[in-house]
Amino acid sequence: MSDFYEFDTLSLHAGQTVDKEFGARATPIYQTTSYVFPDTDTASSIFNLERGGHAYSRISNPTVGVLEQRIASLEGGSAAVCTASGMAATFCAITAILSQGDHIVASSQMYGGNISLMKNTLPRFGITATFVDPTDIDGFGKAIKDNTKLIYGELIGNPGLDILDLEAIAKIGSQHHIPFMVDATFNTPYLCRPFDFGANITMHSVTKWMGGHGAAIGGVVVDGGNFDWGATDKYPTISEPYAPFQGINLWEEFGPAAFATRIRAEAMRDFGPSMSPMNAFLLLQGIETLSLRMDKHLSNTMKMLDFLQNHKQVSWVSHPSLPSHSSHALAKKYLPKGAGSIVSFGVKGGRDAGKAFIENVELASHLANVGDAKTLIIHPATTTHSRIDAQALVAAGITEDMIRLSVGLEDIKDLQSGFEAGFRAARKFAGE
């Protein structure tokens, strides 16, 4: 076996050792807070990071551990840490390496929660951010300051769907010796593995396509294991002694897993945003069929694009797989299987038409989520991005008439006739 297991095999098996006692084929749900130590020596060695093992489920749990290793395997990362939500994952990753006075260069086209975290919340703790148009590569380099410690972006921008040029930005990161972290929620490892293009850290809201069922919130940070934390003195949380663990130097002891170890040793211990074993179990069930679902998401997306582009009540349609999209070439490069299943479009007749459409569309659910097996729609300007100001709205590429569609796995005929119900209701605003 010099060959490595392929994606679909890893999606089903990675991280799981078949239960030795009963032979359970599914990953058992270890619904426990804590673990009996066989002796004091084992206990102290687990606490002192001398060996692997579980002590308390805030820090790690066997069911969650399977999910972590499974995602690490799919992403090509050296270690992963699961968290209670995608936002928790981002927060834990940032606080693992940034402290008061530090700075982030981030894409301006991101999920509203990411923008709000960096624009409103982190500054209260002395961590600031500069937002850059994701298509302005030079802008990333220009925004870097002496105190910049992280470059952050979403591969498929939210909701304008501009594609981040991973290689170009990774190059800027490596020139300045700053890690590049990618929110890879919209692509999943099935469509693109950012580490293959030089990214150093990824996160996913596994709430979305990874789980796919819309039944559990969760997040993950994946350590690419490819950043030299010791090359400068900029990252003391990784490369200097860490007092709570007898002055351990994580970089020296754990090398390619040093960053992930910091998150587990600090964020999971001191903040405690742990994923529950039940949620990890549910999310594992989703990942088992990730490639099958993504293929269907993509084929349904192509059919919906065709439908919307040819609909007389649709004023515009945006998706990176369309040649008209400004990121089309980058999408072909980074997302050759397809550029995800989020589509933006405008309904003729503006805000009122949009409202009528959303309230009358059938089958598609009006809610604030993406990446469910079921088709979802929302009006970003009044919901997900309502807490950011008008200027940021423009920077994020959001218009008043924009409807964001997360294409699900339903039969395409049913989906399209559900849409027709919405269009019928919107017709009176279209000025026809």
Next chain:
Amino acid sequence: MYFDVNGKRIFATTGGKKFDNSLPTVIFLHGSGLDHTFWGLHSRFFAFRKYSVLVPDFPGHTHSEGPPLTSIESMADWLNDAVESLCARDISIVAHSQGCLVALEFASRFKDRVKSVSFVASGLATPVNSALIDAAENNPEAAIAMMVGWGFGSAGHLHQGPVPGNSMVAAGRKIMRSNVPGALAADLKACNAYSNGKTAAAAIDCPVQVILAGKDRMAPRKAGMELVEHLHNPELHIIQESGHMIPQEAPDESRLLLRNFIFSNNPSG
């Protein structure tokens, strides 16, 4: 810690404790293309149990300045220079794969320094197939894939392992990528050229332990048993389910075996 060996900047982890040459020393030696982190689930354990621990990166590996050394004999000499510069004493060597060949040379030539040797996943020699050497010289990524692919057994390939969230296979690749160019090829050629194993094994007179893996595809059981035959009175253990990368694939089992052996043959206050 960083220290100087023959004018080169060398890195060794000391397991999270300051190196103290008044204590008995456990030196862990990594195999071809690897580095100190390979022993991370063992080194800290001994450092917190009254041993001074030294896990060097061989020259040209991860944090240690190159160039890489080109023969097993020169690696043993280099190790002796490192030991001398730190005044390390009462040494227990724990070695994996290529490190075992270095240990054979070191323990047979510098007998006074050595209290015990633990050989993990090795034979008396390590013949390396020419396709792998060729890849290491001309297509390092392919060579890394072969090393990691053959090195790890099924648990590794399924990204399992006792450290929650960590993938040992992925980490193995990243470690091999952090060596200076040519380090893996130099290691493999040094292994391939080494032929003094029988003589060296016969000359070792301290307590020895051999830990083999039941599913080792790089140092097969037959080769391991040959080592056992030529050592004096070795303690032999076979970890059935592990592949070649025992320190990562079976850290708990191997730690326990090493602990029992070193605690009794090189006790610390």
